[in-house]
Amino acid sequence: MLDTLRKYWGYDSFRPLQADVIRSVLDGHDTLALMPTGGGKSITFQVPGMMLDGLTLVITPIISLMKDQVDRLRRLGIKARSLYAGLRPHEVRNTYDHCAYGKCKFLYVAPERLMNDRFIDELRRFDISLIVVDEAHCISQWGYDFRPAYLRIAEVRRVVPDAPVIALTATATPLVVNDIIDKLEFRRGYNTFSQSFARKNLCYVVRRTSDKLSQLVHILSRVPGSAIVYARSRKRTKQISDELNRLGIPADYYHAGLILEEKEERQNRWMSGERRVIVATNAFGMGIDKPDVRLVVHVDVPDSLEEYYQEAGRAGRDGLKSWAVLLVMPTDRSRLLKHVTEAFPDRDFIRKTYERVGNFLEVAVGEGYQQTFDFNFNLFCHTFKQPVLATHNALKLLTRAGYIEFIEETDSLSRIMVTATKNELYDLHTVTPCADDVLQAILRLYTGLFADYVYINEDVIARFAGVSHEIVYQSLLEYGRMRILNYVPRKRTPFIVYTTSREEPRHVLIPRDVYEVQRERLEMRVHAMIDYCERDTCRETFMLAYFGQTDAEPCGRCDHCVDHRRRSTVSDADLAEAVLDYLKQHPGFNVGPGLGPAASVPLTHLATVLHQPIDRVAAAIALLTDEGLLSSR
DSSP, X not given: OHXXXXXXXXXXXXXXXXXXXXXXXXXXXXXXXXOOTTSOHHHHHHHHHHHSSSEEEEEOSOHHXXXXXXXXXXXXTOOEEEEOTTOOHHHHHHHHHHHHTTOOSEEEEOGGGGGOHHHHHHHTTSXXXXXXXXXXXXXXXXXXXXXXXXXXXXXXXXXXXXXXXXXXXXXXXXXXHHHHHHHTTOOTTOEEEEOOSXXXXXXXXXXXXXXXXHHHHHHHHHSOSEEEEEOSSHHHHHHHHHHHHHTTOOEEEEOTTSOHHHHHHHHHHHHHTSSSEEEEOTTSOTTOOOTTEEEEEESSOOSOHHHHHHHHTTSOTTSSOEEEEEEEOTHHHHHHHHHHHHTSOOHHHHHHHHHHHHHHHTXXXXXXXXXXXXXXXXXXXHHHTOOXXXXXXXXXXXXXXXXXXXXXXXXXXEEEEEOSOHHHHHTOOOSSHHHHHHHHHHHHHOSOTTTSOEEEOHHHHHHHHTSOHHHHHHHHHHHHHTTSEEEEOOEEOOEEEESSOOOOGGGOOOOXXXXXXXXXXXXXXXXXXXXXXXXXXXXXXXXXXXXXXXXXXXXXXXXXXXXXXXXXXXXXXXHHHHHHHHHHTSTTXXXXXXXXXXXXXXXXXXXXXXXXXXXXXXXXXXXXXXXXXXXXX
């Protein structure tokens, strides 16, 4: 195990729990590992994947993370491939052949691939030694991100019965853990491993404020170092980033709507420290390995503790003291409760949306089974004058009900594979000198073009060849027509996959399990999030209890524990003296027997500056008033 770790990853030791999980997998046991964000989950299946003889099948719902892991493995000299919606048929066939002939060690697939009967048949050709289920909470209807396609994993197990399963997740309640074990049909003798959800270096803080931006700026001025600020909308990320830059705090914004190059450029600036703050939606963070994040601030309250824990956990991965701050205002409670209603539009609207999707894509009733279609979501809403949020949630409910798979995250790079031989290229007479410059640039910039598809960047090629982006694009199209190479231009659009043939609207049923039961579970998660914000208790012990760790002691680091310590260590007499000392320094305030105040100080202000509860400050003022040192009103 250590030899493999050193050879490919260059580490001399495992992180806590990693070796135990790997040993369980190598011994052939079904294994569930609950490891917090930053705990090194990928190593627990990549190391045994390299040690076992056959192919490791990795099922993961996050396409960007899938591509990132495949690229990292390839840079390490490990043969890895991925399958997701949007690939050309010949690309899929090429991947199947590489897996069947032992030319691939890791195959990453999106969950909707499991709905494809052809894929299930192809698995019989592969020598699969390990099945990996990443983000395993997605298989549970008790979880916060249920994905119906995950339920097909049990069928995969029956096709390759000898391969053990390793299921990985960072966030799972006891109900979700039991559901994962049940739905994945874990065999007798399975093992579960769980790291504590406690983060000894992370301080959880809830700040109540009526001006979140001012509070954010105040926090950034008090806590040095790299920071992530999470917001709920793309527009809001830009607004906050612009304001921080105006105030002299270097910041960038990040969301799923940016093109891939913009995402990479902004992420790299933040990773290198050129930008101190990145303001992002929850599209940012998965797979980001930056250990020295000192601060994560949520300016908007997430919908669940699972989401909050995962995002807050991106702070302090290096083990040094860090802060996770949640900014709360009175309207947040009503917004969260409203979200429950918005997430479940009425059934007639859902059926109407299903019908209109079929019309929009020109799929006839009884057709479409297992077909993938580009889906311009914004154009769809505009064409049928449908509200964006309700339509988005209707598509998610239709996905849960098993009628379609709505896939949003599909930012794919351009890619090419040279199909001509090297001799044919040598004898090639191109149409224009510019096209020849483009081809020469490609051959110099990229390797492996004759064996497989390689991701390319047209702008990089254009700069190298000294031509425009348009000339590169037209040249590649021309080479495609000449059958010199296969060119797949970049595409940024959602997809709809029909997991059943198109039905008539009256036959579209949204089961109680998908609608009423899921609504009740969302309400439970939302109320738990509200309780976290409002309850007067240790933040960490509240969160740990939610995840099933009910025996934890107060952390001593969160805002509640710090305030409690201040209350208990300051005596009434000392507090009264502190009040008096503060007032003596207050401009225009006279203190002494028989003297009335020339100025007044609000009680709430005193409580804030002295870091004490209002009731204790009021008692101190009463004591000073009785002694004739103050008059209160």
